Amino acid sequence: MSPNNIHRILLFSLLAILILSSCLDKDRKGIKPMVSGKPGELLLVIDPYLWESAVGEFFIELCNEPFEALPVDEPKYDLIHIPSNSFNKLFKSHRNIFLTKISGQHKDPKIVVQRDLWAFPQLVVNLIGPNDTSMMTYLEENRERLLSLLEIDERNRTIYNYKKNRAKGIDEILKNNHGVSISVPAGYDIGVDSSDFVWLTHEVADMSQGVLIYYYPYTDTNTFTSEYLLSRRDEFTRKYIPGPTEKSYMKTESSYPVIFKEMVKNGKYMVELRGLWRLEKAFMGGPFISHTVLDEKNNRIVTVEGFVYAPRLDKRNYVRELEAILQTFGVVD
Numbered sequence: 201m202s203p204n205n206i207h208r209i210l211l212f213s214l215l216a217i218l219i220l221s222s223c224l225d226k227d228r229k230g231i232k233p234m235v236s237g238k239p240g241e242l243l244l245v246i247d248p249y250l251w252e253s254a255v256g257e258f259f260i261e262l263c264n265e266p267f268e269a270l271p272v273d274e275p276k277y278d279l280i281h282i283p284s285n286s287f288n289k290l291f292k293s294h295r296n297i298f299l300t301k302i303s304g305q306h307k308d309p310k311i312v313v314q315r316d317l318w319a320f321p322q323l324v325v326n327l328i329g330p331n332d333t334s335m336m337t338y339l340e341e342n343r344e345r346l347l348s349l350l351e352i353d354e355r356n357r358t359i360y361n362y363k364k365n366r367a368k369g370i371d372e373i374l375k376n377n378h379g380v381s382i383s384v385p386a387g388y389d390i391g392v393d394s395s396d397f398v399w400l401t402h403e404v405a406d407m408s409q410g411v412l413i414y415y416y417p418y419t420d421t422n423t424f425t426s427e428y429l430l431s432r433r434d435e436f437t438r439k440y441i442p443g444p445t446e447k448s449y450m451k452t453e454s455s456y457p458v459i460f461k462e463m464v465k466n467g468k469y470m471v472e473l474r475g476l477w478r479l480e481k482a483f484m485g486g487p488f489i490s491h492t493v494l495d496e497k498n499n500r501i502v503t504v505e506g507f508v509y510a511p512r513l514d515k516r517n518y519v520r521e522l523e524a525i526l527q528t529f530g531v532v533d
Contacts, residue, residue, distance in 0.1 A: 232316060232318065232319050234293075234320060235295035235320065235322050237294045237295045237296070240276075240277055241277065241280060241295065241296060242350065243281075243296060243297045244279060244281040244282075245282055245284055245298065245299045245300065246281055247300070247302075248283055251283075253332055254332075258340070259279060259281070259298070260279065262277075262346065263276060264279075268459055268474050269458075269459055271486065274515065274516040276347070292318040295353075296353065301327065301329070302330070303328075303330070304330055305330075306328050308330070309327075309330070311325060312328060313325055313326075321356070321357050323349060325349060327339070355527060358521055359383065359524045359527060362383045362385040362524060366383060366384060366385065367385060374398065375532055379498060380529065380532060381530050381531075382411075382525065383525065383528035384411065384525065387402050388411065396415055397413070397414040398413040399411075406510060407508070407513055408508070409508055409521070410509075411505070411506050411525060412503070412504070412506075412507070413504050414436045414505075415495070415500045415503070416432065416500060416501055417500055417501075424469075424492070426460040429471065430458060430473070430475075433503070434451050434452055437450035437477070438451065443480070443481065445481055446481075447481050448480055449479065449480050450477055450479055450480075450507075451480050452477055453475065453476035453485060456476045459474040460472075461474075465491075465493075468494070470492065472489065472492075473488075473490045473492070474487070475487070485509075486507060487507065487508055487519055489505065489519060489522060489523060491504050491529060493531065498531075502531055504529045505526075506519070506523070506525060506526055
């Protein structure tokens with residue numbers, strides 16, 4: 201076979217691979233562009249008369265609701281609003297879109313959810329009603345549902361990206377050495393790896409994120425209380441997370457209330473804690489979030505935690521990134 205023929209075969213093979221990859225990608229996303237906009241943004245399409253009414257005020261209050269357990273209040277979402285006649289191709293690729301549609305042709309108010317309508321991965325929520333009054337009542341009744349839709353889609357986008365871009369080797373170490381699975385994104389390194397504690401670190405110029413995994417025997421039915429879990433947390437952080445000065449270490453900030461939530465994840469009972477941490481004998485601190493589960497097979501309590509240190513930056517989106525990592529966490533059966 202001549203060199204020219206070999207060259208042609210290799211070229212055609214490469215083109216075939218590229219075409220196949222493109223087709224597979226289109227099967228997943230269609231021919232839609234990736235979403236635009238920043239994490240935590242909501243684009244509200246609403247006509248001026250509605251924006252000036254109680255409906256507009258509802259969305260302002262909805263987005264300005266404080267994000268939980270931050271040292272300084274930050275809104276849950278950043279609201280952008282435009283009138284219907286400005287909603288063109290430029291805006292249709294936004295990650296989160298709420299469309300308000302008031303018309304007498306609609307009998308009852310309702311919410312119609314669409315995904316990946318103009319971009320990928322996109323959330324489009326149609327808020328439909330016959331008049332302003334019924335729409336306002338319906339919005340108030342569905343306040344938590346709207347927040348939940350935004351929260352889940354924002355988190356799932358991050359999980360999707362993390363699963364595509366994992367830190368090489370960390371998954372296997374955690375699975376083989378500690379019996380846990382978690383999607384750790386690229387950029388994280390192992391800072392500490394002991395018999396009962398792992399500290400994964402992500403360090404950039406103005407910000408530090410950490411993921412902690414620690415576990416201990418299950419011996420007490422009163423384990424799943426805020427007081428007990430925080431006391432165990434402080435034991436581990438005092439031992440494994442020193443500060444920059446002598447005798448300084450991480451501990452829970454006791455002057456700020458810790459938010460305790462009971463949940464069910466993948467059919468298993470779980471406790472979530474949100475609060476603030478600080479360094480004893482040093483001037484550093486920030487928010488943390490943890491998930492704790494019972495590993496019945498190994499009769500142990502397992503906690504995964506994310507924390508942020510970003511003294512000059514807003515912290516909401518960094519906490520959301522950690523929420524996404526924690527959401528992928530599970531014990532290996």
